[in-house]
Every structure is written in structure tokens, then in C-alpha cells.
Amino acid sequence: MTTTTRDENAYGEQDGLGSGPGNGLVDGYAIDTDPDRIDIGRVHHWLSTDAFWALGRSRDLVERSMRGSLNFGVYDAEGTQVAYARVVTDRATFAWLCDVYVDPAHRGRGLGVRLATAVRDHLAPYELKRTLLATLDAHELYAKVGFVPVSDPTRLMILGPMP
Secondary structure, eight states: OOOOOOOBOTTSSBOOSSOSTTSSOBTTEEEEOOGGGOOHHHHHHHHHHHOTTTTTOOHHHHHHHHHTSEEEEEEETTSOEEEEEEEEEOSSSEEEEEEEEEOGGGTTSSHHHHHHHHHHHHHGGGOOSEEEEOOSSOHHHHHTTTOOOOSOGGGOOOOOOOO
């Protein structure tokens, strides 16, 4: 989308991949990491009503997850948010890409690949050891950005919700 930087964030790094409506647009869309631009209500609605992995997620949980994450928004020419992705990262060794969602009215335009590419490129300077994601049905999309299946799944473990 665009690669211009803007303000320093709380981590002292340059943040803000895009700029305001009408600036830095590619094919009518811009990606931005400015947390003040994220439409929390819209993201909550998408996740809690349409994203199979987050159905019923409370607004409080969405807000808390955003506060602890690097958030990416995709905006149309009018500045309306049309897609979202969240990255949980220590900005040193590890990142987890999650909650990737494109509004149904804007699907089929390559926004998912462009958003995942922007995430990958934004994280590149950190030289992370690994970036993970979980997907049920978008393997081909993420492969276009460089993601591959885990080479040795026996090395990964998971701790589920505590009773």
C-alpha cells in the first residue's frame, strides 16, 4: 500500500504505514498502524459476528487485545476502515499474526495479501526468529507472503484455556 512513516509510538519506533484519507493510497486503499484510526466498534462487530474464530467475543476483550498488540487497519479513499489485522509481538524474537479480517464488500481485491505483506514488511526490521499464524482456510493467501507449514509440529505445544 504505502511505506511512509509518521509518528513515534510507545516503543520509540517510527509507526504509521499510511497517512490520512486521500494520501498514500494504492488502488484506493491505505494501510496504517495508527491505533487512533482503528474503528473499534467496526472491528468488534466483524470479529464477534462474522469471524468464525472470534464469534461472540466481547467488546471488552477486543479492546484489551488491541491494547496489547500492534494493530493494522486498511482504509478506503474516504478513510473508512475496510480490513484489520493484529500482531502480538515482543518486537525482538517472536510475533503472532491474528484476527485478520477483510470486510465482505472489499474482498476479492487482494487486500488480504496486501495486508499480510504490510505486516511482514513492518516486522522485518526486528529480525524476529519466527512469526506464527493459525489459519483454517487461507493457506494459499499466506503462502503468497512467505508463510509455510510448520516443519516439525512435534516441537510446538499449546496451553488452552484454564478451567
